[in-house]
Amino acid sequence: MRQTNSAPLWKRDGVRSVLASLLSILIGLVGGSLIILIVALTSKNLNLHSAWEAIRLVFLGLFSTGRDAAGGLTFGFNPTSVGNMLFRATPLILTGLSVAVAFKTGLFNIGAPGQYLAGTAATLFVALEIPTTVVPAWIVWILAFLAGMLAGAVWGSIPGMLKALLNINEVIACIMTNWIAANLVTWVFDISNLKNVVENTKSGYIYKTSFNGVQTPKLGLDKLFEGSQVNGGILVAILLAVVVYIILTRTTFGYELKACGANRHAARYAGIRDKRSIVLSMAIAGSLSGAAASLYYLSGNTEFFWSTYQSLPATGFNGIAVALLAVNNPIAVVFAGIFMSMLDIVGLQMTNLTAYNEYITDVIIAVIVYLAAFSLVIKSWLAGGHRAKPAHPAGGGADAPDPNAIPTDAPGEVPAAPGEAPAEGKEAREK
Amino acid sequence: MTFLIRQTLIYAVPLMIVALAGVFAERSGIINLALEGIMIFGAFVGVLFVRILQTAGWFDIAKEAENFLALQGYMLLTMLAAAAMGAVFSLLLSFAAVNLKADQTIGGTALNMLAPALVLFLIRILANQNTLQLLSGDAASWFMIKKTTLGFDKSADLGFFGETFLHKVYLSTYVCILVFVILSVLLYKTRFGLRLRSCGENPQAADSLGINVRRMRYAGVTISGALAGMGGFVYALTTANCSANGDVAGFGFLALAVMIFGNWKPLNVAGAALLFGLFKCIAASYSSIDINGDGVFLLANLGINVNFYRMLPYLITLIVLAFTSKNSRAPKAEGIPYDKSTR
Numbered sequence: 001m002r003q004t005n006s007a008p009l010w011k012r013d014g015v016r017s018v019l020a021s022l023l024s025i026l027i028g029l030v031g032g033s034l035i036i037l038i039v040a041l042t043s044k045n046l047n048l049h050s051a052w053e054a055i056r057l058v059f060l061g062l063f064s065t066g067r068d069a070a071g072g073l074t075f076g077f078n079p080t081s082v083g084n085m086l087f088r089a090t091p092l093i094l095t096g097l098s099v100a101v102a103f104k105t106g107l108f109n110i111g112a113p114g115q116y117l118a119g120t121a122a123t124l125f126v127a128l129e130i131p132t133t134v135v136p137a138w139i140v141w142i143l144a145f146l147a148g149m150l151a152g153a154v155w156g157s158i159p160g161m162l163k164a165l166l167n168i169n170e171v172i173a174c175i176m177t178n179w180i181a182a183n184l185v186t187w188v189f190d191i192s193n194l195k196n197v198v199e200n201t202k203s204g205y206i207y208k209t210s211f212n213g214v215q216t217p218k219l220g221l222d223k224l225f226e227g228s229q230v231n232g233g234i235l236v237a238i239l240l241a242v243v244v245y246i247i248l249t250r251t252t253f254g255y256e257l258k259a260c261g262a263n264r265h266a267a268r269y270a271g272i273r274d275k276r277s278i279v280l281s282m283a284i285a286g287s288l289s290g291a292a293a294s295l296y297y298l299s300g301n302t303e304f305f306w307s308t309y310q311s312l313p314a315t316g317f318n319g320i321a322v323a324l325l326a327v328n329n330p331i332a333v334v335f336a337g338i339f340m341s342m343l344d345i346v347g348l349q350m351t352n353l354t355a356y357n358e359y360i361t362d363v364i365i366a367v368i369v370y371l372a373a374f375s376l377v378i379k380s381w382l383a384g385g386h387r388a389k390p391a392h393p394a395g396g397g398a399d400a401p402d403p404n405a406i407p408t409d410a411p412g413e414v415p416a417a418p419g420e421a422p423a424e425g426k427e428a429r430e431k
Numbered sequence: 432m433t434f435l436i437r438q439t440l441i442y443a444v445p446l447m448i449v450a451l452a453g454v455f456a457e458r459s460g461i462i463n464l465a466l467e468g469i470m471i472f473g474a475f476v477g478v479l480f481v482r483i484l485q486t487a488g489w490f491d492i493a494k495e496a497e498n499f500l501a502l503q504g505y506m507l508l509t510m511l512a513a514a515a516m517g518a519v520f521s522l523l524l525s526f527a528a529v530n531l532k533a534d535q536t537i538g539g540t541a542l543n544m545l546a547p548a549l550v551l552f553l554i555r556i557l558a559n560q561n562t563l564q565l566l567s568g569d570a571a572s573w574f575m576i577k578k579t580t581l582g583f584d585k586s587a588d589l590g591f592f593g594e595t596f597l598h599k600v601y602l603s604t605y606v607c608i609l610v611f612v613i614l615s616v617l618l619y620k621t622r623f624g625l626r627l628r629s630c631g632e633n634p635q636a637a638d639s640l641g642i643n644v645r646r647m648r649y650a651g652v653t654i655s656g657a658l659a660g661m662g663g664f665v666y667a668l669t670t671a672n673c674s675a676n677g678d679v680a681g682f683g684f685l686a687l688a689v690m691i692f693g694n695w696k697p698l699n700v701a702g703a704a705l706l707f708g709l710f711k712c713i714a715a716s717y718s719s720i721d722i723n724g725d726g727v728f729l730l731a732n733l734g735i736n737v738n739f740y741r742m743l744p745y746l747i748t749l750i751v752l753a754f755t756s757k758n759s760r761a762p763k764a765e766g767i768p769y770d771k772s773t774r
Contacts, residue, residue, distance in 0.1 A: 320540055355556070
């Protein structure tokens with residue numbers, strides 16, 4: 001797969017991945033703009049001028065500073081928007097990491113929303129139930145964060161175990177555990193005493209963690225980005241991304257995970273315990289999604305709407321988009337997460353300033369995911385050379401629900417040099 | 432009991448038709464994870480179509496003339512529109528999966544994200560809120576078949592059969608069952624069906640016998656899209672009072688579970704859909720279910736939390752999958768892009 005460094009810059013694998021992702025983003029943004037234009041042209045109430053404003057916001061929403069006295073859009077550095085972007089990026093980076101880690105092991109973790117909910121419940125219970133009059137708030141914070149990660153890990157390992165032991169397709173198991181989590185979390189909060197009854201203006205919410213004096217330290221970031229919700233959580237998220245990167249690229253354990261993803265049968269032949277790898281990969285993925293929820297709700301200014309049995313948190317699904325955009329590279333996930341949250345800000349500005357609404361940004365994200373499904377086609381098209389290969393952008397087995405369907409371990413497929421195992425195994429399977 | 436059967440059917444029928452949609456796609460070799468998204472899109476198109484007919488005044492004219500047949504006709508027309516747009520929407524999946532040999536799971540996920548986003552974007556612009564409702568009246572007043580619709584007196588007793596299947600029902604339920612039977616026969620008793628199934632089992636062999644695998648897979652996904660779009664509208668009509676809000680409460684995913692539970696075979700799928708419909712019905716209205724008609728609400732008296740009933744369908748799916756995974760037989764070639772050069 002990886003080409004030698006003597007190849008021209010634009011033909012290198014990494015460069016092409018970045019270019020393909022940037023192209024996906026561009027197509028996504030243009031697609032969103034086109035929809036705005038079509039809506040404006042077909043609607044009686046909307047004119048072309050409003051469409052032009054909305055399209056400018058699609059591309060520059062982060063730098064929007066509102067409207068001037070004459071009613072025109074103004075642009076400039078907006079510290080509140082940038083800070084809020086970083087705040088919203090925190091959970092997205094982590095759910096993106098979650099999906100990426102599972103992808104590396106050949107698993108499609110569509111269960112991130114459920115793991116996120118499990119993390120939410122555990123975090124909120126620990127953060128609100130341990131009285132800060134007895135235990136120092138920072139200890140409660142750490143306990144709540146760990147509880148969120150643990151709950152997510154447990155929830156993630158359920159589909160992992162079903163996959164490893166009973167060979168149940170992880171996609172369907174994840175979808176089921178998502179909805180079980182949604183109902184279970186609703187149930188748990190329904191019978192809890194954590195429903196916010198103090199602030200009567202809103203009903204159906206759980207107390208903020210700041211109600212118990214527990215919140216993520218701001219670390220001066222709020223001074224840097226005035227008026228925004230940003231806090232130290234973003235640094236924790238970036239730290240976790242680096243840790244995941246090191247585990248995946250610099251440790252034997254990470255190598256085993258990737259080998260399983262590239263070819264489970266070859267990995268087992270080479271003496272790797274594939275079942276253990278699958279369960280652990282899902283547990284790590286789950287813990288990252290749980291951490292996403294922990295950091296989001298421990299910020300102290302976010303509230304959880306507890307009656308969630310009919311909907312799943314979008315943060316979990318958007319993690320899929322983040323991971324795909326980042327081509328499952330943990331460091332790239334940080335940037336992809338920040339980009340996705342920038343789209344969030346774009347949506348907010350759009351709702352506030354124009355007749356259009358924030359859902360257009362979800363359309364853009366969906367278009368990007370759609371393009372990611374055949375990113376290999378785009379990549380080889382960028383290279384200009386060979387014809388499109390069958391696309392397996394997820395780095396392996398996420399495509400087939402039934403692993404038996406994949407032609408299995410013919411001895412000839414097992415590579416002699418262990419250093420090339422994942423790539424070679426995959427190539428052999430595709431041919 | 433009457434109430435229980437009627438309600439179960441209301442939930443089971445969309446599940447059944449959408450699960451059949453999944454069967455058609457997967458039997459042709461394409462995983463259609465986008466069922467949920469297509470349902471959402473179909474529901475939106477259906478409600479929008481009804482609104483357009485209402486704006487044109489057709490509904491009021493029919494109502495005034497007491498022409499209930501025309502109203503039912505409009506409903507069938509709407510189902511057709513939803514099916515057509517569902518099929519168009521599913522082309523996005525077949526294009527990615529067949530022409531570009533893309534990852535079908537991710538492609539389906541993309542459509543699942545695209546549908547609610549697009550639908551909510553449009554609904555907000557059309558209606559200035561997050562739900563698209565009918566311009567006037569509701570599903571029951573326009574489309575529901577009641578005793579009076581059929582020319583009986585309000586107090587007439589139609590017997591158990593009549594009360595259950597003719598009173599307070601929707602024509603769409605029976606149309607869906609009819610479509611289900613016809614398509615099941617198509618899948619198993621016709622040349623087209625055999626060819627479609629062969630593409631999901633061994634496309635290389637099918638190709639060598641002169642079957643156009645691409646075209647068959649397009650056909651499978653397009654039929655799938657049409658059924659899911661129609662199912663989406665039927666869901667919106669019968670359980671959401673003919674409104675669309677970019678959400679079908681996970682019905683598309685549940686249909687996927689029903690399909691796997693039913694082992695990709697129409698008859699088993701129908702049985703599984705009835706079972707799941709029963710659970711959904713219990714979750715939605717357990718407090719008013721009076722099983723033997725003696726005025727005792729058994730399930731409500733058990734004192735089990737409603738969330739447990741809501742969770743039950745998903746929990747049972749997982750448990751059943753755990754026990755049946757050994758016998759479950761997915762189409763062999765599903766999820767694998769067909770490449771001629773691998774022949």
